[in-house]
Amino acid sequence: MTMPEKYKTPWSYSVPNAVIDKMMKCENMDALEKVASQYITEIGFKKLTYHLVKVDGYGDPLLAFVSDYPKEWIERYVEKGYVHRDLVHTQSRQSVVPFAWRSLYSDAMKKHSATVFNEASDFGIADGFSVPIHGPGSFAVFSVVPEGSKNERAASLRLGREALTTLALHLHERARSLLETQIQKITDTNPILTPRERECLQWVAAGKVSSQIAAILGIAEDTVNIHIRAAMHKLNAQTRAHAAVKAVVLGIIESP
Secondary structure, eight states, X not given: OOOOGGGOOOOOOOOOHHHHHHHHHOOSHHHHHHHHHHHHHHTTEEEEEEEEEEOOSSOOOEEEEEEOSOHHHHXXXXXXXXXXXXXXXXXXXXXXXXXXXXXXXXXXXXXHHHHHHHHHXXXXXXXXXXXXXXXXXXXXXXXXXXXXXXXXXXXXXXHHHHHHHHHHHHHHHHHHHHHHHHHHHHHHTOOOOOHHHHHHHHHHHTTOOHHHHHHHHTSOHHHHHHHHHHHHHHHTOSSHHHHHHHHHHTTSSOOO
């Protein structure tokens, strides 16, 4: 049977079965990120991020997170509370349809939302594409950033839409299957933080920087940094923001 012309679609990328098979065999989130990163690089993209949160009406604890965005940008994003101003996050919460970030740009965009886009661009994060994934009691979003000139980025976004959506769904499925075991391991070896380490992380979670935390607690800024680094080490976290998120998930500190 010949497909009618009106149902034919332009050529686009696809995800090889070998890539999906590798993803389904990954034993941890780092391996999953590596496989996904290698594939998106081959189709014209340079950065990705994925996070999965539990939505229970009492804040959204982070359950899984992978990203090769610059650490400086991740920390700034968390410390400034940009999640509340980020139109990508807002759109992902409200929609189940994948979308290019450029569709959100407008002259009527609020100044604080424009600030997030502009600062992200300074870190090489622009013209992205996001796939929202909604499930019972959970929400996830997978985002990628194309590389090259403006025309090259537009082409990558056009040709990669279907493949990136497929990749996101399989990455999410594997992340979910890994999650229960990973969370149980963390819970079984719940790290013990000192009261001061918990205090410092609590203020990190609230978006405060070291100088502000020092003033609030009445201690030296260097001391604050020592406590935060100690907490990062105990929680096996790469950044202070990551440590704060882990502490919230484990119930060590309260969700801000």
